[in-house]
Amino acid sequence: VVRDRAVGVEGMGWEALREAVAGCRACKLCEGRRQTVFGVGNASAHWMIVGEAPGEQEDRQGEPFVGKSGQLLDNMLRAIGLTREEADAAQQVYIANTLKCRPPGNRNPEPEELAQCEPFLIRQVELVRPRIILAMGRFAVQSLLRSHEPIGKLRGRVHHYQGVPLIVTYHPAYLLRNLDDKAKAWDDLCLAVHTLKSASR
Ligand code: URA
16 A cells, blocks of 8 residues: 655644544554544633544544543543633643544554654644643653653652653553552642643743
């Protein structure tokens, strides 16, 4: 199969970037997807949430985090006064995944897939210019922090990505299976709120 190389996204605006994602055939995931899942939310949101990859529901609906993990994510966000719906930039989030296409059967992303898709996420962060990033799960962390450390070792302190404070936390799908770690995820959200508050003082 001849696939296009990943496009150069430097300097792209939102529309061009959205089109580049929709037409991307840089890795084999393009063959099994129903559609690409670009991202959702306010393009000037203060908060950016980065997940892993579309699952079945996301692949059907074209929006990130609309399945079971998404319900948990929405509840977590609501608990700290945030929403993916129309709202002030300060209350709204922009949500994106490290991969824009669904891996078959929701398997883990492969290094080649992460590498090909990464420029899209990098450009999304550049365009949103969030004040805080919440990286959920190990693949978001691998892409943004270049770290293979487990979440448990990275959470609980403030990291930075492109000068933006970044908080590491568990992926909602993991939390659904490991209820005991929900309290830690709550601490992570509180750390993010606190970090953002002290930065804007
Ligand atoms: N899990 C993710 O990481 N992203 C989604 O969009 C859905 C589930």
